[in-house]
Amino acid sequence: MPDAAPFPSASSPARRGARFHPRRWRRVGRTISVATILAGPIAVALVLASSPATAISFTDFGANGTGGTLNGQGFTVGPDAEVFELEAILGHAGATNGARLSSEAVPAGLSITFSAMLSSDASDLTLTYAISNASAVAIDDVFFVSYLDAEIAEPINTFFNEYATTTGSLAPGQHFEVDEPGFAGVGDVYDNAVAGLLDDTNALANAAAADDVAMAIAWRLGQLPPGGIETIEIMISEDRDAIGGFAITQADAGPHASSTTLTFSGRRLVTSQPIPEPGAALLFAAGLLVAGFRRARSDA
Numbered sequence: 545m546p547d548a549a550p551f552p553s554a555s556s557p558a559r560r561g562a563r564f565h566p567r568r569w570r571r572v573g574r575t576i577s578v579a580t581i582l583a584g585p586i587a588v589a590l591v592l593a594s595s596p597a598t599a600i601s602f603t604d605f606g607a608n609g610t611g612g613t614l615n616g617q618g619f620t621v622g623p624d625a626e627v628f629e630l631e632a633i634l635g636h637a638g639a640t641n642g643a644r645l646s647s648e649a650v651p652a653g654l655s656i657t658f659s660a661m662l663s664s665d666a667s668d669l670t671l672t673y674a675i676s677n678a679s680a681v682a683i684d685d686v687f688f689v690s691y692l693d694a695e696i697a698e699p700i701n702t703f704f705n706e707y708a709t710t711t712g713s714l715a716p717g718q719h720f721e722v723d724e725p726g727f728a729g730v731g732d733v734y735d736n737a738v739a740g741l742l743d744d745t746n747a748l749a750n751a752a753a754a755d756d757v758a759m760a761i762a763w764r765l766g767q768l769p770p771g772g773i774e775t776i777e778i779m780i781s782e783d784r785d786a787i788g789g790f791a792i793t794q795a796d797a798g799p800h801a802s803s804t805t806l807t808f809s810g811r812r813l814v815t816s817q818p819i820p821e822p823g824a825a826l827l828f829a830a831g832l833l834v835a836g837f838r839r840a841r842s843d844a
C-alpha cells in the first residue's frame with residue numbers, strides 16, 4: 545500500500561475503503577496506486593498542453609435534481625473537477641430521516657419540481673427546487689438539504705487533498721456543514737444531511753486539514769400549509785459566484801494542486817414569515833436609551 549505522504553491528508557486509500565456502504569459500492573476499490581501518484585507531473589503537463597475549455601457541463605439530472613457519477617450522471621466543473629454525488633434530501637417532522645430523492649420517494653403529501661439553468665458563459669449553474677404541499681393538511685417542520693461531493697483533479701492528486709472555506713453568514717433557518725463524507729469513518733456530513741441536522745461547522749477548513757470534501761446546505765422551512773410552496777435555489781459556480789448571503793468554496797491543496805475551485809451556495813426565494821427590518825429595531829432600541837437617559841437626568 546503506497547504511503548500517502550506526498551499529500552497533507554490524514555486519509556489513506558486503506559482507510560478510504562474501510563467503511564463499506566452498499567449505496568457507495570462503486571467508490572470502494574477506488575484506490576490510488578503508486579503509478580497514479582508518480583504520473584502526477586506528467587498528467588499536469590498533459591492538462592496544460594491541451595488547455596481544455598473552462599465551463600460547467602452535465603448530462604441529464606434525475607427528475608428531482610440529483611446527479612453525479614454515483615447516480616449515473618456526467619457532471620464536470622471547470623477543467624478538472626467532477627461531481628461524484630449530488631443529492632437532494634426532503635423531510636418533515638413526521639420522519640426520522642429525510643428522503644434521498646435520487647432513490648427514495650418524495651415524502652407523502654409533498655411534491656417537488658426541479659429545473660437547472662446554466663449562465664450564458666457556462667460558469668454558474670443554478671438548480672431550482674420548488675417544494676409544495678399537495679395535501680389538505682399542514683405539514684410541520686419541512687426541511688430541504690442539498691448535498692454535494694465533488695473531486696478536484698482526482699486523477700492527478702486524489703480526492704482527499706481538498707479543503708473548503710466559507711464566506712458570509714447563514715440566513716434564518718439556513719444551516720451548513722463541510723466534512724469528510726464518512727468513507728474514512730471520520731466525517732458525519734452525509735449522515736447529518738440525511739437526518740436534516742447539519743452541524744454548522746467546517747471540519748476541513750484549511751490545507752492542513754485536507755481530506756475528501758463533501759458540502760451540504762440546508763433550510764428548515766417550518767410549517768408548510770396546504771398549497772404552500774417554498775422555492776430553494778442552489779448555485780454551483782466555477783468562478784466563485786454565489787447567491788444568498790453564504791457560500792462554501794472547495795479547493796485543492798498540496799503538490800500538483802489544481803487551481804480549480806467549486807463554490808456552493810443557495811437561497812430561499814419565498815419566506816412565509818417576513819422578518820423585521822434590523823434598521824427599525826435599532827431605531828427603537830436607540831429611542832429607549834434616550835428616554836432612559838432623560839429619565840435618569842430628571843431623577844437626579
Ligand SMILES: [Ca+2]
Pocket residue numbers: 663667668781783785
Ligand atoms: Ca460566473
Ligand SMILES: [Ca+2]
Pocket residue numbers: 695696697698701702703704705706796797
Ligand atoms: Ca484533488
Ligand SMILES: [Ca+2]
Pocket residue numbers: 721722723731732733743745747
Ligand atoms: Ca461534521
Ligand SMILES: [Ca+2]
Pocket residue numbers: 693694695703756757758
Ligand atoms: Ca469530495
